[in-house]
Amino acid sequence: MKNNKINLYPPFLNRIYSVWYRHYKVYTKNIISNGLPPFLEPLIFLAGMGLGLNTYITNMDGVPYLEFLAAGLLLTSAMFTAAFECSYGTFIRMEFDKVYDAMLAAPITLKDLLVGEILWAGTKGFFFSLAVLFVISTFGIVPLNLILLAPFVGFITGVMFAALSLLITSFVSDINQFNFYFTGFLSPMFFFSGVVFPLEKLPSAIRPFAEIFPLTHSIRLVRALCSARFQWHLFLDLGFIIVFTAIVGYFGIKRLGKRLIS
Amino acid sequence: MEKNVIQIKNVFKNYGDFTAINDISFNVEESSCYGFLGPNGAGKTTLMNMIYGRARRAPGKESSVDIFGYDPAYNELEIKYLAGVVPQENNLDEELNVIENLKIYSKFYDIPAGETAKILEPLLDFMELGDKKNVRIRELSGGMKRRLIITRALIHKPRLLILDEPTTGLDPQVRHTIWEKLRQLKNEGTTILLTTHYMEEAFHICDKILIMDKGKKILEGEPKQLLDTQIESYLLEMTDKNCLQGTDSISNLIDGKNIRKDEAGGIMFLYSDSFENLKKISENLKPGCFYIRQTNLEDLFLKITGRHLNEKQ
Numbered sequence: 001m002k003n004n005k006i007n008l009y010p011p012f013l014n015r016i017y018s019v020w021y022r023h024y025k026v027y028t029k030n031i032i033s034n035g036l037p038p039f040l041e042p043l044i045f046l047a048g049m050g051l052g053l054n055t056y057i058t059n060m061d062g063v064p065y066l067e068f069l070a071a072g073l074l075l076t077s078a079m080f081t082a083a084f085e086c087s088y089g090t091f092i093r094m095e096f097d098k099v100y101d102a103m104l105a106a107p108i109t110l111k112d113l114l115v116g117e118i119l120w121a122g123t124k125g126f127f128f129s130l131a132v133l134f135v136i137s138t139f140g141i142v143p144l145n146l147i148l149l150a151p152f153v154g155f156i157t158g159v160m161f162a163a164l165s166l167l168i169t170s171f172v173s174d175i176n177q178f179n180f181y182f183t184g185f186l187s188p189m190f191f192f193s194g195v196v197f198p199l200e201k202l203p204s205a206i207r208p209f210a211e212i213f214p215l216t217h218s219i220r221l222v223r224a225l226c227s228a229r230f231q232w233h234l235f236l237d238l239g240f241i242i243v244f245t246a247i248v249g250y251f252g253i254k255r256l257g258k259r260l261i262s
Numbered sequence: 263m264e265k266n267v268i269q270i271k272n273v274f275k276n277y278g279d280f281t282a283i284n285d286i287s288f289n290v291e292e293s294s295c296y297g298f299l300g301p302n303g304a305g306k307t308t309l310m311n312m313i314y315g316r317a318r319r320a321p322g323k324e325s326s327v328d329i330f331g332y333d334p335a336y337n338e339l340e341i342k343y344l345a346g347v348v349p350q351e352n353n354l355d356e357e358l359n360v361i362e363n364l365k366i367y368s369k370f371y372d373i374p375a376g377e378t379a380k381i382l383e384p385l386l387d388f389m390e391l392g393d394k395k396n397v398r399i400r401e402l403s404g405g406m407k408r409r410l411i412i413t414r415a416l417i418h419k420p421r422l423l424i425l426d427e428p429t430t431g432l433d434p435q436v437r438h439t440i441w442e443k444l445r446q447l448k449n450e451g452t453t454i455l456l457t458t459h460y461m462e463e464a465f466h467i468c469d470k471i472l473i474m475d476k477g478k479k480i481l482e483g484e485p486k487q488l489l490d491t492q493i494e495s496y497l498l499e500m501t502d503k504n505c506l507q508g509t510d511s512i513s514n515l516i517d518g519k520n521i522r523k524d525e526a527g528g529i530m531f532l533y534s535d536s537f538e539n540l541k542k543i544s545e546n547l548k549p550g551c552f553y554i555r556q557t558n559l560e561d562l563f564l565k566i567t568g569r570h571l572n573e574k575q
Contacts, residue, residue, distance in 0.1 A: 009343040009374040018369040022355075025366050029357045098353035102414075104316060105347035106370035199528045217306065262308075262317045 009107040018108065019116025020123070038081070040132035042073055046141065061198045063227075070227045071138040072149045072195030075218050077132050078125035082158035083186055085121040086165035087178050095175075099178075100260060110261055114253045117161040123156020126151045144183050146225040153225065157218040160245045163213065166252030170259060194219045217241050264291040265424070267453055268313070269328040274320040275308055275477075282308045283319070284477040290470075295444065295454040297492040299461070301567050306457040307350060310426055313455070314338075314345050330421065343371070344413030348459075350370065352407050354399045354414075360386070361395045364414055370417040381417065389413045389443065405436035412440070416447075421477035423447060425456040429463060441467050461559035475567045485559055493524040493562040494522060494533035498540040498554045503528040505551040515543050525568070533565075 010018070029033055050066050058227050059069040091097040103113055129151040136142050192202070193215035202210060210216050217237035225229050268290035271319050275283035282305045290296040298306040311317035313329055315338035327333055332340045354363050361382060368378045385393045389409045394402065402410065408428065415423060428444075429437040444467055448454055451478075456465055464471050465485045473481040479487060506512065512530060516523060519539045524531040534540050 009339040010370070015370070018366075021369050022366045025362065026355055026357050029362075031380055097356075098349065098351050099355065101349045101351070102353045103343065103369075103370070105314065105345075105349065105415075106341040106367060107368060109338060262311070262314070 003058065005089050005114060012112070015108045015112040016116045017025035017220045018106070018257055019103065019113055020120050022103070023120040024123075027209075038128045039135060039247045042070075042132040042135045043079065045073060046136065046139070049149055064141075067226075069196065070132070071147070071150075071222055072219055073133045073136075074129045074147075074220055075154060075215065076190055077128040078154035079215055079218075080160050080186065081128045081187070082121035082161040082184070083165045085182060087169050087172075088175065090117060090166060091172060091178070093237060094169075094260070102177045104260065106200065110257045111253055114166060114195030114256060118137050118159055118249065120164065121165075122155045125161075126155040128158075129154025142226065146216050146228050147222075149225055152223050153218055153222045156221075156241060157215070160214055160241055161250055162219070163245045163249035165254060167248045170252055170255035174181040189215045192216075194223070205255075214241065214244055259262045266290060267292045267330050268296075269326070270313075270324045270549050270557055271327075272322070273309075273312065273323060273327060274325060275305070275317065279524060282317050282477050283312070285287070285523050286472075286474070286477075286479050288395065288472055288479070288482060288560055290453060290455065292452045292453055294469040295448050295456065295467050297464045297471040298455075298474060299456040299459075299464055299563060300474040302459075304474045306474065307426055309474075310424055310455065310457060313440060314341050314347060314424060326460055329514075331570070334354055343418070344420060345422040345424055346420035348411050348415045348420070348425040349425070350430075352405060352411060354410060356399045359398050360391065360402070360410060363399065363410065364417060367414050368417055373417070376387075383418055389416075404430050405439075407437070408432060409440065412443070420452065422453045422455065425454065426459055427459065430459065459564055465559050473563060473566060481562075481565050489557065489559060489562060493565055494495065495532070495535045495557060496537050496540055496554060497557045497561055498532040498534075498552055500530045500547065500552045502548075502551050505530070506548045507548050509545050510546060514548055514568070524565075533561075 009015075041174065046066065046069070051071055054064075054066050057065045059065060100113065104110065108116075133147065133150055137144055137147075157172075165183050168178075172178060190196075192206075193199075193208050193213045194210070195215070199207060219242045220237045221234060221241075224234055266289040268288075270289070270331040271287050273283055274281070283307075286305075286309065288296070291360075297340075298309060299522050308317050312319050312327065313334065315334040315536060319325055319327060324528065327335070328345055329341050330348060333343050345419050348463070355366070358366070364382045366377055368382070373381060374472075383392070383395075386395060391406060391409055391413060393425070394406060394410075398500070399407065399410075408455075412428065415425075423444075425444075429440050432440070441463065443458075446452055450469075456463075468485060470483055471488070472481065481492060511522065512532075515530060519542075520534060520536070521539060523550075524533070532543065534539060537554065544552055544554060
């Protein structure tokens with residue numbers, strides 16, 4: 001039943017913005033408890049590493065070890081915040097707080113809702129990267145150059161892990177099952193995606209597996225910014241991120257759709 | 263006669279082998295209040311969800327859903343834009359205060375930020391929440407939360423208001439206030455759909471009710487008319503298992519008097535259109551062990567859906 005009446009409801013971008021705005025308002029309501037930890041976390045991490053490890057390992061892949069770590073931290077913080085937002089956060093909104101029931105009664109579609117969620121998680125990724133950037137540049141850990149663009153890679157990383165987390169959430173029936181996702185997938189990624197040491201140091205039999213980890217590709221982008229050395233294969237990394245996000249996002253939205261709209 | 267703004271024809275819904283909605287049809291007139299009654303698990307919420315696209319009806323050529331000229335299978339957004347929904351469970355944003363809760367939902371309807379105050383303040387006054395504007399959600403009572411959710415559903419002046427158990431768990435004052443507001447909205451032209459477990463609620467505010475059980479439509483009509491035609495006028499309700507005095511059994515006593523007997527947990531209920539006949543029987547009962555009263559919608563409901571729990575309740 002197609003009709004020629006004027007559309008009364010808001011256009012696509014406004015609908016997505018409404019979802020984003022709802023999350024923004026709720027997040028910024030507790031600005032101290034939500035906004036301070038992103039700054040404290042890198043501070044603590046880098047203080048611990050800097051005071052301890054840094055005296056043993058002074059150089060990694062041609063840069064001071066602290067600088068090497070800091071560049072990785074720009075994205076792991078984005079990864080974790082986006083993953084939390086679209087796993088525990090999404091699950092709580094869907095099953096416990098019933099926020100989705102309220103939002104889906106407003107004139108938005110399920111796709112609008114979940115695309116809004118993903119973009120919001122990307123925004124948090126941007127903000128968390130920005131917080132890390134602020135800390136590491138304040139302490140002069142990294143030279144201020146192209147790395148100022150890192151929060152945009154944080155955004156892309158956030159979007160990618162938000163899409164992945166939505167897909168994971170679509171399989172989860174009990175909130176405790178997220179433990180497997182965090183311990184079994186995200187934590188290993190922290191260690192085997194080139195955050196704490198270069199992947200070239202991995203045994204050649206294991207190296208291909210690191211290529212499957214989505215974070216590996218984000219890390220390459222941010223390291224390229226850091227060193228201002230750009231090679232053609234960065235397009236492969238960018239391509240991986242885009243294709244991976246599109247595929248997991250598609251199936252995540254589809255599967256959650258079945259759960260939310262019976 | 264008003265025109266039908268909701269027309270549901272032969273809809274079905276299955277979840278695997280389970281049939282949640284089994285061939286339901288009904289029409290709702292503009293600016294009237296239509297109520298769904300039924301035990302838990304009867305399919306009331308599924309039916310409501312189907313109307314605004316939260317549940318999809320089973321495909322079938324015979325079935326159709328028409329909501330103000332739109333079909334939720336194709337025009338989900340149009341329907342959501344003209345309808346306001348009050349879900350069964352409270353789902354306010356606990357982190358925010360009253361006015362902030364409403365403001366974030368104004369965005370969903372493209373209401374310009376500059377106009378929200380102009381729209382929201384009269385609405386809050388209407389729902390008697392005017393002095394709670396800046397109060398946090400967790401400080402609100404159950405009745406206030408419910409009224410706020412109704413306010414949220416009214417932000418965009420919906421032509422259709424869908425309420426899933428609007429007054430469950432609320433005290434009588436709040437319940438009556440909500441009924442009064444709903445009546446007022448109806449008089450101003452809003453069409454109202456609601457589900458309820460309170461027969462009194464259905465009787466007071468619904469122009470028409472549909473009683474359903476196990477996904478099927480059982481009865482439909484005006485509450486008063488259903489009472490007149492579908493159930494005896496009076497009920498003798500015993501309050502104890504051993505009410506009889508004398509030697510006659512109940513079956514002997516009611517024999518030939520046109521009385522219907524129902525029993526639950528050993529307690530007897532006798533229905534009749536004749537008050538006199540019930541009175542005569544009561545002479546054989548111990549004093550204080552029974553009472554005779556007019557039947558109400560609840561009796562009708564129990565008559566047609568049974569006094570015993572089923573596996574879905």
